[in-house]
Structure formats: C-alpha cells, structure tokens
Amino acid sequence: MNPPSDVAAEAAAGPPSLPEVHRSVPVPNAGGFLRKLFAFMGPGYLVAVGYMDPGNWATALAGGSGFGYTLLSVALASSLMAILLQALCARIGVATGRDLAQLCRERFPKPVAYPLWFLAEVAICATDLAELIGTAIALELLFGIPLLYGVVLTALDAFLILWLQHKGMRWLEALIFGFIVLIFGCFAVQIVMSDPEWGAVLRGYVPASSIVTDRTQLYIAMGILGATVMPHNLYLHTAVVQSRAWSHDVAGKKEAIRFATIDSTLALSLALLVNSAILITAAATFHTSGNTEVAEIQEAYQLMTPLLGGTLAATLFAVALLLCGLNSTVTATLSGQVVMEGFLHIRLPPFFRRLVTRAIAIVPAVIVTWIYGESGTAHLLILSQVVLSMQLPFAVIPLMMFASDKARLGALAAPRWQVVLGWGCAALIVALNLKVLADVILGD
Template structure:
C-alpha cells in the first residue's frame, strides 16, 4: 500500500462539499460526529450509569457532564489534526514514532477495539435475550451476522453508513424519552444533579462510580475513527477551505456529542427516578434493571423500550468499531483488509471469550466480562490521547492550524486527568478484582 493512500480509500473524498449557504455547506459535514457519538453511548457505558443513578440518584450527573465536555474538546482536536495534516491519528503515529513504538501502539489500539467489540457483543446479546428470549450464548453467536449489515452499508456508500447510525441514535433517544415520561423524574433534582458537590469527593463509593463514568466514556477507538472518517469529505485543501472544514467538523462533533450527553444523562436519570427513588438499592446488572422497570414504572412497555434501546446501541456501535479497526490497521501497518473480513476477525476475537465465559459462568460472567472490557479500554486510553495532544501542539505538523494555547492547556489538563482516573480504575481492579 503506498504511503500516501488513505484509510477507507473506497470512501475517500466521496462526499462533495458545496459552496452555497452556510447551512448547505455545513450539511455536507453532518455525519462523522454522530458516528463518533455512538462510542459515548455504547453498551459498555450503561452499567456504570445505571449503578450510579440507582445508588446515588441524580448526583453523578456532574460526572456525565464533565466527561462529555472532555470528549467534545478531544474530538475537536481530532478534527483539527485530520484536516490540518491530511492524516488520521494512526498514520500520524506511524509517521512520527520509531517502528517498535508504532507497532506497540497498534497492538494497544487493536486490544481497545476488541474490548469495545466485546462490550457490543454482550450488550447486543443481552438485548436479544430481553426482547426475544434468546439465550445469551446463542445471542453472542448471532452477533456475527452483523457482517451482512456491514456488507450492505458498505455497498450503498458512506452516507448510508451515517444514516443508519443516526437512525439507531434516534431510536435510542426516542426510547429514553418514553422511559423518562413514564418515570417522571424531578426536574429540580435533575438540574441540581448537574452542579458539582463536595460529596462526590468525600464519599468513597460515589467517587469510585464517578471515576467509572469518566474513565469509560472517552473511547480510544473514537480518536482514530474521527481522524479517519473526516477524509470522506471533499473540502477545498487550500488554507481557507481547511479552516472552514475544521469549523464545520468541530460544530458537527460538538452537536453530536451534546446529543450523546443527553442520552447518557437520560440513562442515569432513568435509574435515579425508577430505582433510587423507589429504594431498590444499587442496580449494576442490565438484566436486573430491565426486569425491575415494569413493576416500578407500572407500564409493560417500559422494559421493551429499554431492550430496544440496548439493541440499537449495540448494532450502531458495531459499524463504527469496524471502521475504526480498518483505520487503525491501515494507518499503523499500511495493511488493507476488506471491511467484512476485518469485521469477522475482530468479532471472532470478541465472540469466543464471551461465549466461553457465558457457558462457564452464565449471566454473572457476562456482566463481569463487560466490566473487564471497560478496564482494558481504560488502560489503553492514554496511549491514544497523549499522541493526539502532542501532535495538536506540534507546529511542524499543524502549521498555522496549530490548536490555540487555551485549547492545548485544557487538553493537557484533560490528558492528565484521564491518565490519573484510568490509572486509579486499573489499580482498583488489580487490588480488588472489580471495577
């Protein structure tokens, strides 16, 4: 593969950017942000938000808000890097680091994508079980059929991929709007939950769950994904064209991640209103949450909406994880593999441990494996964030598009915070065997 060949070459600059009104030009950039947003509401994030809401009510909405603001800034850096350099994050790492370091980063990125896929496999299987009564182990195997979905969308064009993911996000949002209408949360308590409180730091259990929400929200594969899929836009490559592209791409990701914030907050608000208010105690298992919704909310549709949203989350995440895998493989190794083949490899590496654990340990094992996947992601995250911030500050790479000082200061602070929080999560996991 030539050094200059882009990732996702079949879609490279395939979406025209017009020259009409502001909205017409911006419309051409709408899409990548929503592919990224899926990673912030995938099944791997649900358990922590449900546990936090069921145990502490609305208090941890502060953690949801903070993690979303961090994500917005990091994805803005991704947009700036991709458009300024014409490279994705994986390619930039390969260009800048010695081969052994680059190879190590590739291995870590692949582990993060497998861990992400593992969470999607388990989440989708749980959704199939809740909706159709399919045993978990069979549901895990059925998830391999999503390769047909990938093949269909790939043949239709990149805009179809974006439309499918956007539709799934809309389904998730509609389901949670329905759940919140049934749960009738206190508006005053919700607003208060977004305000920081010293109790989050002084209460050890609350701090632990807040760290879990923060540590599991920013997904490593999203940083590679965003820097790759922005090259599907055929923007003008002169300086004014790139500045406009950065503006539109940043606006797209900010709007999409703001939408993801609402969805993530809705998960925690639902848990607070349905479980904490009714005194059920901590709920950490998705199946338990599903089972309790009908008796607590008094509507048979409540658990159905929950299961549909979970299934939509798993299906949409599977598309973006596949593309991220392709970008990582091509960027680091200059090795191109058809999306379907790539999907089979990644999903196979996720299905095998999931099926084995479920056969041996049942649903409890699946829940623990979901936790383990988040710990793996936490461990890998700094190895994607640090290069992103480093490249964004490098004037030789970025030229006149180098991020402004205030953005770099915030990015460094966020990087240190992420490293510290994720180090604590991993330390706690090693020390206690749980996360």
C-alpha cells in the same frame, strides 16, 4: 509556516485513510452556512454512536441505581472532554490528511508505534465485547433467544456492515442518525414515565467529593469515563472526517475544521442527552425505590414493568439497547480498519476484519456466559469500560502532540486554549487511572 496544501504532498505520504470513502462526499464551493454545514454533517454522528453503546448502559445503570444522580457530573465532564478531544481529532485529520494511526506510524519509532497499535487493538476488542454482550442481551429480552446463542449470533452483523459500506457514506450516516433519533425517543418516553425529581437531577451535574473518596464510585466513574471518551473514536474521527472533499488550501481547511467541529459538537451533545437519560432513568426508577444494586441490564428490564406500572418502558428499553448495539458495530468495524491499516499498512477485507475482531471478543463473552450466565455480564461490561479508560492516555497524548505541533501544522495548529485544556484532560485521565490502579494494588 503554513502546512503543504496540495493533493500531491498528501498522496506522497501514503495511501489515504478509509480509501473506499475518502473524499467521496462533495462540499459546495458556494451557498449559505446551513448548506455547507449539511455537507459536513455525518462523521460526528458516526463518532457519537460510540458514546452511547451498551457499555455505557452498564456503567450508567450501576451509577444511577447505586448513587442516584451523583454521577451525572461525571457524564457531563466526560462529554465535555469528548467534545474537545474530538474537535482536535477533526483538526488533525483535516490539517494533515492523515488519521491518528498513520501519524503514529510515521512520526514515532517502531518501539513506540507497535505498542500503541497493540493497545489500540485492545481498546477496540473491549469495545466490541461490550457491543456483543449488549446486542445479545437485547435479542434475549425481545425475542427470547438464549444469551449464549445470542452472543454467537451477533457475529453475523458483519453482513450488516458490508451492506452499509456498499451503499456509501451518506447512506451509512443517515441510517446511524435515524437510529440515534429512535434511541433518544425511547429514552424520552422512559424519563417521562419514571418522573424524576428535576431539582435533584440538576444538582447531580455539580461534582461531589465522594466521587474521588469513595472507591466504588470512582470505579464506576472511571467506567463512565471509559465508556464516554473512547480511544477507538479518536482514531475513527481523524479518518471519517476525510470523507469530505474540502478545498486543499489553508482557507478551505480552516473552513472544514470549523464545520467538522460544529458537526461533532452537536452530535456529542445529543449523546450526552442519551447517556444522561439512561442514568436519570436508573436513578429515578431504581435508586429511589431502594433497588440500589441494579447493574445487570436484564434485571433493570425485569424491574421496570412492576416499578413503572406497565410493559411499555421495558420494551422501549430493550429496543433502544438493540439499536445501540447495532449502531455501535459500525464504529468498531471502521475503527478496526483504520487502526490496522494505519499502523501496519495491512489491508483486510471488511468482512474478514469484522470476523476477526468478533472472534476475539466472543471468547471471553462465551466463557463468562457459560460459567456465570446472566449474572456475570454486568461485571464484564463495566470491566470492559474501565479497560477502555486505561487505554485512553495512549491515544490522547499522541493526539495532543500532533494537534499542538505548530512546526508541522502552522496556521492550522490548535489554538492555545484548546492545547491547555487538552493537556489538562490528558493529565486528569492519567491521574484517575493511577488512583484506580493504586486502589486495586493496595486494596484500600
């Protein structure tokens, strides 16, 4: 049984996801592989931004300084999970013409759908919190703006989002891609300056048993997982992939799924390189010099100048952090819109939506900054990423249910190998979450 392929069938289901940009980017009917790939490239980079936000920095710095290159294997495994899960997101977005939030609302009873909405909002607020603190830290390092003022000042990025959305999807994607390239360039220079031991780097991508047996390593590993496979990105990808005006027949949708998968795979591979670069820089600069407890971004910035013999690395570090923070505001804003409109059918102006999520995130950030100052930011950043990891099953399990539903998707359902690996990822995430909870409760 093939799924309905006409526009009317999808329109009857309700308003489209992200209506401002829905099917706004044309897809050529003719032309070579590269021309069509270029038309589909963009949504993957919007998603990849969330995989290199300031929350990743805190977990990578803590992991690299504390355990050297060991947790590179976690970064690799998390990225492979992300590549698979985002491919499944692209599939259901194209195949159903609905985003993940809309599907949850339409196919689950209200006692299930509303808690899923609440948990998705918690994940978005945790993401926003990490971006807010990271951006404020970058402003302090580069311009000397006090951290508390910087936290409040970052609420003004709502105006940046409004301007980007007004310019259109292609302008938004181009700016995001440009920032990613600059971030990658900053870390490429830092890696050269830190001169890591490449044999140890390669060995770090091989999983070590200590990651599971050592409670601290497992906690940081869960933070890396939460910072890499982010719940709000699963909702976002199912929506932004629908910005392309592909053909509505089965052949057109299969082609759209193929190109969207290539797009997200390439983008997430670049995100893996950036995340690895952060951890490698931390391991080569701090762990090897005996500074094994560097978790604060400010402390890392201050140590880079004496350890690497110049201010260039530290300056590039702060610039990359600012770009990551600004970039990530886009994904949090769009994800918030997707989740609220999809689950509740409530549409808020993007400006108001951004201020609401920023206000919720600002409260804990201001409290921690006021009480603990700079010393509390790293703990809050890492905790926010662990919270994201705890929310993952509540997005991944519905995703797998929809992607493997042959009765509804027909020929567009996920192939068996993706279904098996996807459910395996879901089981692993649940098991790791239970292990962390058991460690906290039992105090072992």
